Amino acid sequence: MLSPRVNYLLNCGGCHGLTGTSNSRLVPDLKDHVGFFLNLPEGRRYLVRLPNVAFSMTTDEALTGLLNYVVFTLGGATVPKDTKPYTVSEVSELRRRPLTEVSLARTRQAMIQTLIDQYHATSDLRLYGATDQP
Amino acid sequence: MTSPFDKMSEQLTRNLARFSSRRGFLSKLGLALLAAPAFPLLPVARTARAAEPNSVAAKTDFELHAQTTDDTKCNYWKYCGSDGVLCSCCGGGSHTCPPGAEPSPISWIGTCVNPEDGKAFVIAYRDCCGKPACAAGKSCWCDNTDREMPTYRSSLNNDIIWCFGNASATYHCSTAAMVGEAK
Numbered sequence: 001m002l003s004p005r006v007n008y009l010l011n012c013g014g015c016h017g018l019t020g021t022s023n024s025r026l027v028p029d030l031k032d033h034v035g036f037f038l039n040l041p042e043g044r045r046y047l048v049r050l051p052n053v054a055f056s057m058t059t060d061e062a063l064t065g066l067l068n069y070v071v072f073t074l075g076g077a078t079v080p081k082d083t084k085p086y087t088v089s090e091v092s093e094l095r096r097r098p099l100t101e102v103s104l105a106r107t108r109q110a111m112i113q114t115l116i117d118q119y120h121a122t123s124d125l126r127l128y129g130a131t132d133q134p
Numbered sequence: 135m136t137s138p139f140d141k142m143s144e145q146l147t148r149n150l151a152r153f154s155s156r157r158g159f160l161s162k163l164g165l166a167l168l169a170a171p172a173f174p175l176l177p178v179a180r181t182a183r184a185a186e187p188n189s190v191a192a193k194t195d196f197e198l199h200a201q202t203t204d205d206t207k208c209n210y211w212k213y214c215g216s217d218g219v220l221c222s223c224c225g226g227g228s229h230t231c232p233p234g235a236e237p238s239p240i241s242w243i244g245t246c247v248n249p250e251d252g253k254a255f256v257i258a259y260r261d262c263c264g265k266p267a268c269a270a271g272k273s274c275w276c277d278n279t280d281r282e283m284p285t286y287r288s289s290l291n292n293d294i295i296w297c298f299g300n301a302s303a304t305y306h307c308s309t310a311a312m313v314g315e316a317k
Contacts, residue, residue, distance in 0.1 A: 006316050009256050014243040018258065018313060022239040023299040 002062070004069035011056045011066065020074035028108075028128040035075030036112075036121040038083045043111055046099070047071070048091055054098035064091045078121075105129060193247075196280050200249050208276035212257055214246035216276045217292040218308035221262050223274035229311035231262035237309065238263055240299035242292050244281040245316045256313040263297035265306040276308075 002010075009018065012030075016022060020031030028034075037043030047053065047067060056063060068085045099107065108128075115121035200211040205228040206220060212228060213220070226232035242259045268274075282292045297303040 003317060006256060006314075009243055009258075009313060010245070010316075013313075014241045014258070017239060026299050027240065 004062075004065035005073075007058060007062050007066045008069050008074075011058060012052075012070070020070075024124070024127040025130055026128075029124065030070055030074045032074075032076045032078055033122065033125060034070055035072075035078030035080070035083075036115045036119060036125065038071060038075075039080050039115060039119040039121075040111065043115070044086075045094055046107070046111065048086070048094035049097055049099040050104070051098045051100065054095040060088050060092040060095070063095065064088045067091060080119075194280050196278050197247050197249070200247070202248065202250055206274065208273070208278060211248050212246055212255075212310040212312060213276055214278050214280035215242065215244035215257065215259055215282055215292055216278050216308055216310055217259075217282070218261065218276065218295075218305070219268050219270050220274045220276060221268070221307040221309045223270035224268035224307045226262060226307065226309065229260075229309050231309065232265070232268070232307065235262035235265045235306040236300055236302070237261075238296040238300055240296050242294070242296060243313070244292075246280065246310075254316040256316045258311045258313050259292065259296075260309050260311065261296045262306045262309060263300040264302035264304055267305055268307040270307075 015027045016030050017027070020034070021029050034047070037047055047070075048063075053063070053067070056066075058066060064086050071079055071083070072085070112121065112125040116123055116125065194214070196209070196214045199209050200214065201207070201209055202211050204210060205212070206222045208216070208220070210228065220228075221230070221232055221235075222228050224232045226235070231237050238261045241261075244257055244259065245254045246257050247254050279292070295303070295305045297305050
């Protein structure tokens with residue numbers, strides 16, 4: 001059984017970067033960002049239901065460890081206090097309902113608006129998908 | 135008279151034709167069809183293998199011929215998933231870009247087995263970008279495929295040029311950096 005970090009590297013790290021940052025405009029930053037999504041129940045579900053997460057070539061157990069690594073290690077201080085780790089049964093249920101019925105871009109946009117307005121999330125969350133030059 | 139731009143375009147087109155996924159896909163499809171009766175679960179087996187890279191399961195063709203001494207050869211152990219021209223032939227190293235080229239922040243990640251200790255290591259394959267394609271000899275052009283999958287798993291397709299995340303998307307050469315042991 002591989003460690004959660006190695007599972008992250010093999011399944012996500014190429015695009016998201018070895019430590020959770022690569023090109024912020026092309027790939028969402030995870031490092032010191034991803035924890036904000038756990039402020040919202042739909043944000044917690046969103047991270048598992050993202051198609052590339054839901055369809056990843058991982059067992060439910062490995063994916064659960066991977067997600068907890070991403071949220072609690074890469075997310076760092078952005079994870080709300082008292083956030084409970086993902087459980088295997090939760091991940092197993094959510095990944096079987098991938099977000100294929102909505103626009104991923106609009107779903108994310110609406111969520112980060114709420115996170116920035118109401119949960120003091122960094123406006124850097126808007127970097128992903130931004131077309132203007134820095 | 136041929137302009138330098140024409141030459142470059144021709145070179146790029148020729149390289150694309152040589153290394154494009156069309157050829158790779160057809161050859162892999164052919165191989166998969168041939169091997170299907172013997173290994174009906176090949177993609178699954180590869181997934182299982184990726185999940186346990188330290189297993190002593192049958193070695194890949196690459197692993198049977200891998201060496202640890204010459205990083206300017208395609209069979210150097212860290213290059214098991216390398217697809218492109220080696221930066222070590224172009225004034226760079228196995229994991230460093232030649233002067234004037236920038237490493238891509240986006241990479242392709244796989245595992246390779248070091249034949250000396252039999253351990254699997256996580257390898258990040260990065261393209262070096264921002265300079266015209268390196269004009270190294272044929273022996274420096276690699277098309278290794280360990281843990282690679284064709285387009286139906288685009289994140290595991292190493293025919294993609296990863297320079298799209300850079301300021302200049304011009305491909306120069308490929309590197310393979312060891313990230314750590316795969317365990």
